[in-house]
Amino acid sequence: MVLDAPTSTYLVPHGVDADAVTSYLAERLAVEADEPVIVETTVLDTVDRRLRAAGIELLLDDHRGAAHLTLRDHSGRPPLTTDVPPADGGAARSRFVLEDIPGGLLRQRLADVLEERALLPLVRLRLEAQAVRVLDEQDKTVVRLGVTSPLVLGATDPAQAFTGGEIDAPGGGVALTTRVVVAGVLGYPKPLAQVEALLTEGAGLRTAEGGAADEALRALGGEPDGLRTKVRVALTPDMRTDRAAIAVLDDLADIATSNIPGTLADLDPEFLHDLRVAVRKSRSVLRELKKAFPPEALARQRDALKWVQAITGEVRDLDVQLLDWSGLAAKASPDRRSALDPVHELVSRHRAEAVRRLATELQGPRFTEAWSSYRAFLAGDLGKAKKRPDAKEPIALTAGRRIRKVYSRMVEMGRAIDDDSPAEDLHELRKRGKELRYLLELFGDLWPTEVVKPMVKTLKGLQDVLGTHQDRAVQVESLRSLADELARQPDGPDALLALGSLVDGLEHEQHEARAHFAESFEPFAAKAQRKLVDTTFRGLP
């Protein structure tokens, strides 16, 4: 929480000197200004600009061979700093994952925001910065100002997944707009209002919309918003189903394509994850709205996407194990955890091999041909509507029908599950749940939010339980498959024993998830919910 000491940023019009701003204030208020300093710094962010979205600014500076990070946000917290030691081999770091950053407040602040994403260098800036303080009659600081004149030296375009190389600024640097950050001091609102009035009404400064990093990226022709993972298509209920489906599929294909360079460069596991999610959603749309497409061409494209999903699956499964390794290892008995190190090494080695195979596939002729054929299918003529009975139907009718159908099928399947049902039944139910989730996510905006949102919530509750059940089963199977290879290693017997203890822990969690099935299914399939789904998704909204 933040107490009321607001911060605002103002832009100084072009042609006006930074000094002029300080002098203007000094003529009217008691101010104290430090000597201006010149620093070179790099702004870090993830490819999808998570830090910007969370209101965090993270700067990287070289500090005697170590990377020095400074984090500022709007939490009312003073700046957080930490030194990150050089990577193995002593090379200067430019890419960071959470594990690279030493424990402490800065890492804690980043943990929830970053998740599995890597921090990458967004823009390099040379800043001429001057700290200015407005003082009261006791010489106490009552307003803080920072006047900064940035020069962009280079940038890396996040929209190209940071793989397009750094764009050098022409002429050794491009000057950006001078910015004045005005920070209030708690308990002194009047001088803050006075400074703001002087800067806006008196000096004609206007409020900055984005940060200097955004301006720098634009100045060098980059796209400051970075990669997006959410589909952004405006649909109307009466839109033809084939056109609505193509619009959504096109957007999903764009998202998938934009994640390929980052997957190939193996920048972080989220590129592959987002690529796979986009392909999975596309398959779901093609399946659920199949009657809007020509059957033969559709079958070919569905096969092609199925293959893409298959070639990307191995790396993702291994990523899942490695990403949650500490959580996974904690499931083994404490005295056996260190014996799991060879398992971790083995999984890491398998992943490295799988990444190489995946890169070969993604750069190979089969993928290139399949992907361009799929894009051509989306861009081309789908043929006469006669063979595509749902093509001209309003999207709200077809998607609504599918939502009702998938939902009622899930209710039937769930009701049939009892303590003796095989694990496959739960897995099948989960697969249907994903279909429903995607239908709601991609087409849900056509219906009232107050119906769709709670429905997604109960579905999510159910899917979480089913997901844990299935994920543990996959992990157990995957870890068991390592047994033979581990047994051949010198420290194999110890590792095998530890693996056994880990598998026991995972199986226990799988059983626990199953025990929670009934309670998560109940709200999803409640009578009132069934009625609501039936009335909401029937007919045009």
Next chain:
Amino acid sequence: MKVVATYNIKGGVGKTSAAVNMAALSAQDGLRTLLWDLDPQGAASFLFRIRPKVKGGARKLVRGRSDITELLRGTDVEGLDLLPADFSYRHMDLALDDAGKPTRVLGKVLEPLAEYYDVAILDCPPSISLVSENVFEAADGLLVPLIPSTLTLRTFEQLDSFVTERVSRPPEVIAFFSMVDRRKRLHRQVVEAFPDDRKDVARTAIPAATEVELMGVRRAPIVVDRPHSRAGRAYRDLWAEVRDRLVI
């Protein structure tokens, strides 16, 4: 929010100096920090150039009738806010005595601030009173400056047993030698004679130094104004020990 109080029954032993420097170091570490100047003399408020005035005074504050967030003032140290002193704090005992559960009132006053701050440092007035009992109840750590003298150990043990026996949730007591003058034989002897296996005594001692005395003239914590001075470094070491002991 971790609550750390500086306390000694005697005045002039370096309580306020410790409080303002610990508070400034806490903010420099990136922790959102509050310093509450509980001493009616208002030395900490003076040092931060903040008027020792609380609207409604002690009585309104302890009765929970003031919006405490309205009383806070940002200091010149980024991330450090001050709840100023007020001359009416000299009657705080009376105000506390009127309340139900009179030893828990200050803790209650601090409660709404827990969502805004990581650390609260309380600079207590000297004396044993209802105010100090409140502070003992509210604090996670009690930082006790000791000037080396023949009675030091005895005084400290008296305080230690009072806290252990009388406080329902006793704070971690961390004593440290303050205003140590190595040129004085007595100071050297007392510091050296103090059992060094005692976990409740910090390894760091704060030297008697002109720059500490000059804080009142420069009106800034020494760790901000003279961070590389001997005393500045000593306060930094002491703060590291406090963070370690209290897991801040």
